[in-house]
Amino acid sequence: MARHYGMDWLRIGAFAILILYHIGMVFVAWPFHAKVAPTIDWVAIPMLAISPWRLTLLFLVSGYASRALLRRWRSAGSFVVHRSWRLLVPLAFGILVIVPPQSWVELTTQHGYTASYWHFLTHDYFRFGMLDGLVLPTWNHLWFVAYLWLYTVVLGVLVALPTPPRAQAAFDRVFGGIGVLTLPILWLFATQVVVFQRWSDSHDVWNDGVAHLAYFPAFLFGYGLAGSDAAMAAMVRWWKPAAFLAIASYAVTVVIEVAYPGLARPPQWVSDLSVWARQPHTWAAIVALIGVAEAYLNRDHRWRPMLTEAVFPFYIIHQTAIVVGVWWLLPLALPAAAEFGALTLITIAACWVFYLGGREIGWARPLIGLRPKVATPAQPATTEPTL
Template sequence: MERHYGMDWLRIGAFGLLIFYHVGMVFVTWGFHVKTADPAEWVAVPMLLTNAWRLTLLFVVSGFASRALFAKSTGIRGFLGNRNARLLLPLAFGVVAIVPPQSWVELVTQHGYAHSFPWFLAHDYFRFGTLDGVILPTWNHLWFVAYLWVYTLALAPLLAPRLPGVQAMFDRLFGGPGVLWIPLAWLLLIRMALFPNVDETHDLVTDGVAHLQYFLALLFGFGLAGSRPARAALARFWVPAAVLAVASYAIVASVAIAYPGFAIPTRAIARTFHVAREVQCWASIAALIGIAERFWNRDHAWRPMLTEAVFPFYIIHQTVIVVVEYWLKPLDIGPVAEFAILVPATVAGCWAFYLIGRRIGWLRPLIGLRRKAAAKREAVAAAPQAA
């Protein structure tokens, strides 16, 4: 497979938006591990710009990347071995060493927990139960990594010699207008018929609504990576998809503005909101992939480092956000000043985590990076193509 630089840029952008989204969670009225003193209802309006599609897009681009990795692997066993090392090690490290401050801050600021962080880590975090309703230990934002690993295991049996035939079927289904309406129909079926008014749990076991959406998104990304017809169709339809995305977001935002706190008075308005949200989800993803295919499929000197930095950024970013806001909150400087400090502090913390971690050989696999020897071999192999 040729490297698709456009999807690299889309992956970088998607994870970058995720960081800003989680910063926003501090200031919106929705539940989060730490909150500013006076969360505001209006913050939901800009948050809803990406809320509908950000996670589904991450699974699509992860499926695309999985196909590229499979193409370079020595069969299914090599593919699974790579995924196990690149996902399970960071997940375990994250649960043990990265996530605990989030749970401690949540207990201190929202449940009156009186013990220090060292005490919490030694006595309470590994209780394998709940404390004031907070599950301990936990994976918090790293649920995405756990789901991605499980979906990889589920994907493996499909990677049989039948793959060319399956790929041809994918090309026929999604090589035209079906690339817009088939995924949209599936999302509406899940959210409006099979699981109406059911929220995701991110606990893996009781999360059927998420699995039907995200596993299929990963499969779509996997198929898309091998489908020139589908990518060409998305490039061809990106303008109407973008128009549809903007129009549906306008409906979603209008409902959020008219009914703060989503206190929607009638079932008809609620149904309109949910339908618009699903339309926004797939229309946004289709438009972004079409733009990546048409305009972003070119390399840049910054791309290799940014592509490598994405996973470490993801691992550490939410802990940085939660801890920095915990320090800021007692200062009573107001949400504007908090936001102005929180964003650059989070970016700086993520860069420090990545730049320091990449230099420490034993730490690299724990933060989602290849071991130095493997990274060097890949850089040498990619050099002629990048040139």
């Protein structure tokens, strides 16, 4: 299985975009753990360009990486055990240590909570119940890690079962042409609009079935794509029409957002149109991004191994850095542009400190999603992606 550097760069870029997206959540009217006041309606317009596909793409590239990891670990059982260690240890660490400041800031800034952080941590966070509408303890943004672990276990079970001898050949035939663009869109229409109507994710792994119908197939598609030169070539061939379709679908949501900004409630038919437009936007953008990455970014660079390794630690810490950063900045009452710039710098600095510091401490490496250190300091410890 040849390494596709374009997919590495796409993974790095997707997580960088996710961090900027979560910074943007501070400024729009949509619910988030920390908010500026007043919010800025127009910020939603660039965020709507990202919102439909960002998570589906992350699950797809995680499925893609899982194919290489399965080959590395040879058996499905070893793969599941290894991935469980790499995912569940950081998830537990995140729930216990990284996420609590987010809940405290949300309670103090939006719910009138007055107790100190220490009191919150020792008396309220581990209540295993509700506090003013918030479930505690919680995983917040780390829900993605929990879902990824679940999909990994299911993949391990599927791989351990007898596999039809021409399964990959069938994948190549189905997705080796225009089907790579059209068939997933039809699946999204059927599952996300016609049979069910999905407006958002619940982040509750047991009660988020409609989201699983989007994310798990994307994960499996990524696994199949990692072994399919035909499907990858089709994405390269069809990326321009896909980009046009994604932009056209996005234009529909922009018109709706401009007409009904912020938390305004449009008529039902307008809401339905928004949900319909979201589906081609989701998959067409993914096809376009993968096609561009494969055609133009499939080359290595000296920064790639470090950035590939840094993705998971960045993901673990970034939202807490954002939320705590907002809490620090709110008393300063900065202009919105200055607040955005300061918050971006705080978040980037926190991510790098968390990664560069944690990778040098042997016992901390598993907590932040890194493998045990087995290389000399002059060499990257690993280029194996975790997410």
